[in-house]
Amino acid sequence: MRIPTFLLIFLLSAGPLYANCGGSFSTFVAALKAEAIEAGYAPTTVDAFFASARQDQAVLRADRAQGVFQKPFIDFSRRLISQNRIDRGRSNARKYKSVFDRIEAEYGVSRGVLLAFWAFETDYGAVQGDFNTLNALLTLSHDCRRPDLFRPQVFAALELYERDDFSPTRTTGAWAGEIGMVQMLPSDILENGIDGDGDGHVTLKTSAPDALLSGGRMLASLGWRADEPWLQEVVIPSSLDLSQTGTDHTKTVADWAALGVSARQGELAAGDFEASIILPQGHKGPAFIAYPNFNVYFEWNQSFVYVLTAAYFATRLEGATIYDAGNPDPGLPGAQMKELQTKLQGRGHDVGKIDGILGARTRRAVQAEQARLGLPADAWPTAALLSSL
Template sequence: MRLPLFLAALSLSATTALANVPCGGSFSGFINDMKKEAIAKGHKKSNVDDFFANARQDPKTLKADRSQGVFQMPFLDFSQRLISKNRIDVGRSKAKTYKSTFDRIERDYGVSRGVLLAFWAFETDYGAFQGDFNTLNSLVTLSHDCRRPGLFRPQVFAALELYERGDFSPTKTTGAWAGEIGMVQMLPADIIENGTDGDGDGKVSLKTSPQDALMSGGKMLSHLGWRKGEPWLQEVTVPKNLDWSKSGLDHSMKASQWAKMGVKPRQGQLANLEASLLLPQGRKGPAFLAYPNYRVHFEWNKSFVYVTTAAYFATRLEGAKPYNAGNPDPGLSRNQMKQLQKKLKARGHDVGKVDGILGKKTRAAVQAEQVRLGLPADAWPTPSLLGKL
């Protein structure tokens, strides 16, 4: 199954989102203001005029930005939708085909091949589906839109810089609806900072060269804080009498301490590192220890369910067993989740936007209420909890 390209939507570059960024108003006026800013930044007027000459607002980009319902799926459904035997087989085949590239990435950046293979698979099905949105139009549309202009406006100027280098076409460069380009879907600013010539042809071609794309992705993860040679996620078994309030990304301790509490690896040995216990669907579902490198995934994508699935898939590509799905308690529908978020807000919890998505803030609020009510505090919301609130 092909992963819809809108999953790249939440991908964040190292560029910090800016506050009070100009947006909205007439689109033509907005483009004129961008052109003035580009010239003020030192770009030649002729280059700026050529670059923006055919820029257009793209309604399909806005529609895609508003249509990310897949992130509302629970981990088991989401992971089973994305991970197939074919994806695993193709990934392992790619690992052999590009062994020398992966060896170099692990030597230079310390990023394990499974991690990059997982992103390559999920973002573009190993390069087969890279998106057909005009990249410039998507970037200017999302910059004009006032939802996240601080993320996208700098990417327009980065694309202009790539254009001046001869590495970007305003009319022909295409990619994901959120402006990412190439096999592992990188934003223009990330390409400027991390683009690497992996195949030695003197060019950085993220759309056509797997070696370039993989080396660039490895360099980017390294710059985002990847710790060389360390694990990221490990499936574990947990005792039934565990103190569940210690689970979740807001809590961590040495793996040796988890071991003393009865947490055991399903394969191999626990690493001598700080780790958080992840229970994506509560204490009756799969359980993982998340090491520091797991958190680096959130610099690539902000969705908990996407990150956990990508991290788990990376372990499968490197030989881990399929997870023990367990028998989780039923979760909430989207409308029920919205009701829950409203009730949590009424109790003073910061759950962010009431959107029906079980994000980090909602999980933390659920866990706090479970503690208050004397329930197993595994941060998994159920109809029973909703009723008690």
């Protein structure tokens, strides 16, 4: 008898039984097949599943070429958010009203949140990716950069194959193995997939009800707090202590209000909510208050600029006005960002990889150095900071 799925996933997360990464690709696949049989899958099923396995160099090239995330928030959000996407989002909200009503009733996830993911991930299902999913997962599992992330997905895909919800030759998606309209990995489909249209299958590529309900359930499983806000544009006073801004620092909404933070549109959320003030391009640019649900976005995608843009777009789809871009100081181009990261690292800060991307660790280091040097500690790196270092 085959090991139950939940136990199989547990065993896989504990570490490989046979296969590691690197080396001969055919030997790597053979080891995965042996592991699948050891876990209880029939040899004929395993042979059929892996029969078309191929290494895909295009996947590796895509994995190493994610330059879009180097763009600052204003540029990135203007690139992704258009009036056409807003209009289509609101049209889809009307078309699938009953589905969104069900999601809000069962999971407390507001429709704008899922509409924004749907728009950014696949342009409402129009661009889902044409990479062979199994080969993408095998290639990234064999590559030694992040095998622990992708290797369990191969076995999750095998489980979906047994359920007739995955094809080794026909299932396609993004280069990183995500499938369907809201781009979910196989293990996420196993754990959170919902047959929303009642056809007996979880089909995220062609069924909007399946994709949206599955996405709502996944957000709930990641900790989404039902019927609570996630992000709101605010106005900050000139007297605000900028060193207290950023996702690392929280105060109650009441405390922020007492310091002079106000909503640019409408009212702030309940005073007892913990929240952070986010200044994506410094104190001269847009300002947002991030509520607890904002942190769940990082479970979906770890890019700060993507997360903030998706969260902001969700508010736009539900009626928020265009943010006030302000007049932020120019940021640093890629080469200077790498130079800054190198200098920060030299001062003992953990900035992660020297990649020219303004991620969470680099922001934290920038803010610390700004405070030390007496510069506005808003975590936005500028030429003045680079010069001072």
